[in-house]
Amino acid sequence: MKSQASIPNCAERFDRFVSALAYFTILPAIVLLFIPHSGKRSAVRFHACQSIFLNAILMIAFVSLDMVASFQQFLQPDGAAAASLAQLLLPASIAGMLACVAYATRVAMGKAFRIPLLSALAEREANGAFFRLLDASRSHDHETLFNATR
DSSP states (O other): OOOGGGSOOHHHHHHHHHHHHTTTOHHHHHHHHHSHHHHTOHHHHHHHHHHHHHHHHHHHHHHHHHHHHHHHHHHOTTOHHHHHHHHHHHHHHHHHHHHHHHHHHHHHTTOOOOOTTHHHHHHHHHTSHHHHHHHHHHHHHHHHHHHHTO
């Protein structure tokens, strides 16, 4: 039987679930940053920022690979090099998707997950000036709303 300390509370489960959603594509990650309830949570912000950077790198890599394959095919229409590069796109896309699913699963299970080079950048951005200002404006809006309802 599990002890009470090992059972996550509701807020931790919410953070895990929402943080895991951020890794599926770049869209949920961006949306999660601006939803008031989830955007205030530092763990969610960290994973959303890390996911955005990861997805941006994957998109740049896939577009670059596609452009190089297209350029080689343009230069050598019958060349095997262009065909081999184009054939790498599907496996690379599948590998990227599987990596994101693995990351989401790891985060959902509550295991610490930091991508070596991206985590420092994600940490800096998640706790950066933009989100501090956004948090301050959100709390100001709630105070204004609360005072208006009195």
